[in-house]
Amino acid sequence: MPILNRKQRVSDEIPTASMADIAFLLLVFFLTTTVFNEEKGLPIVLPEEKEEQEVSPKNILFLIIQPDGSVVVRRGESEQEQIVGYRQVEGILRQELAANENLIAAIKTDPTAPYRHMINVLDEVKKAGAERISLQMVGE
Amino acid sequence: MAVKAGGFKRRSGTSSDIPSSSMADIAFLLLIFFMVTTVFRREKKRDIDWVSAEATRKIDEKRKNILHLWIDTDSQVWINDQAIADQDIAQIIRPLYAENREIVIAIRGDRDVPYSKINTITKQLQAAGAVRVTFATRMEQRMTRPRR
Numbered sequence: 001m002p003i004l005n006r007k008q009r010v011s012d013e014i015p016t017a018s019m020a021d022i023a024f025l026l027l028v029f030f031l032t033t034t035v036f037n038e039e040k041g042l043p044i045v046l047p048e049e050k051e052e053q054e055v056s057p058k059n060i061l062f063l064i065i066q067p068d069g070s071v072v073v074r075r076g077e078s079e080q081e082q083i084v085g086y087r088q089v090e091g092i093l094r095q096e097l098a099a100n101e102n103l104i105a106a107i108k109t110d111p112t113a114p115y116r117h118m119i120n121v122l123d124e125v126k127k128a129g130a131e132r133i134s135l136q137m138v139g140e
Numbered sequence: 141m142a143v144k145a146g147g148f149k150r151r152s153g154t155s156s157d158i159p160s161s162s163m164a165d166i167a168f169l170l171l172i173f174f175m176v177t178t179v180f181r182r183e184k185k186r187d188i189d190w191v192s193a194e195a196t197r198k199i200d201e202k203r204k205n206i207l208h209l210w211i212d213t214d215s216q217v218w219i220n221d222q223a224i225a226d227q228d229i230a231q232i233i234r235p236l237y238a239e240n241r242e243i244v245i246a247i248r249g250d251r252d253v254p255y256s257k258i259n260t261i262t263k264q265l266q267a268a269g270a271v272r273v274t275f276a277t278r279m280e281q282r283m284t285r286p287r288r
Contacts, residue, residue: 016164023167030174039199039206041246041274049266065255111256115211115249116191118258119275123193137259 042122044133059102063089063125064138065109069117086120093128106134179203183221186210188250192280199274205242207233208276211249215257226257229264237270248276 047053060076071089073082075096084092096103105125109118118135125133188210199206209229210218217224219232237243245265249258265273 016161019164020160020167023164023171027167027171027174030171030178033180034174034178035180039201039203039246039274039276040196040279041199041276042193042195043197043199043244043272043274046262046266046271046273048271049269109255109259111254111259113255114251115253115255115258116251118255119191119193119251119277122275123195123277123280126193126195135259135262137255140259 042119042126044122044135046135055104059100060104060106061093061096062106062108063121065107065113065117065121067110067113069113069120071121086117086124089121089124090128093125093130097128097130102132103130104132104134105130106136108136108138110138183208186212186218186248188212188248189252190278191249191251191275193275193277194280196277196279199244199246201242201244205240206244206246206274207236208246208248209261211247211253211257211261213250213252215250215253217261226260226264229261230267233265233268233270237268243270244272244274245270246274246276 057076062072062074062076064072064074065086066072069086071084071086073084073089073092074080093103093105105128107118107121107125109121122133122135207219212218217226217229219229224232233245247258247261262273265271
């Protein structure tokens with residue numbers, strides 16, 4: 001009997017004071033492991049394979065990216081070429097789009113040109129608000 | 141009707157302690173928030189020099205619909221932490237696309253990768269039918285942009 005009595009002294013309540021500690025511990029764990037969605041970029045939809053369209057040359061504006069990053073602008077119907085820095089592409093494209101809203105911006109990149117030059121030009125094209133973009137490679 | 145000095149006294153009836161009993165509730169609330177928003181990293185980050193663009197925008201797509209395709213400084217392609225040969229990309233992507241038609245391929249390429257590489261990859265993606273592509277970029281601030 002005395003043995004049983006001794007047990008009565010232990011509290012039968014769950015200790016609520018440490019609850020906050022447990023919660024904060026878990027909280028810190030999740031705080032440190034959380035990675036928020038940081039998906040950012042320039043979205044583009046590629047054409048389906050073997051889905052080639054015949055486009056009137058007057059609706060195409062070629063932006064030919066050279067290995068050094070300069071851009072050759074060529075209107076589809078004329079042979080006349082203009083060499084510009086990529087910063088000027090937005091302005092040129094805005095003008096062209098105002099004149100012809102069906103214009104397709106054909107970004108034609110040299111195979112040896114670094115990726116960043118192509119992104120710089122794609123950035124300008126996106127900023128100009130062009131909806132119809134075609135990605136090509138020189139020599140294909 | 142001037143307020144008597146006792147006007148302040150009345151307040152002292154309130155306890156000045158921070159209620160510690162609600163602490164657990166606050167902590168659990170935050171805990172649940174972070175538990176719900178946490179997504180554990182699935183793949184290793186590759187060490188690449190990002191390209192930046194001013195037109196960068198957030199991709200509103202569920203995480204499970206986004207597949208990262210890394211192209212590192214050595215022009216090696218990585219998908220889900222596996223090195224992939226160029227001609228095998230379509231084979232790898234095709235079953236993933238069949239499983240999930242909503243898939244968006246986020247191309248995370250190093251800034252100095254030659255364009256021929258990107259062209260090969262986009263051709264492979266077209267062959268696999270995955271035509272929704274994002275060129276992952278960092279937001280560009282013109283002022284801090286280094287001269288090329």
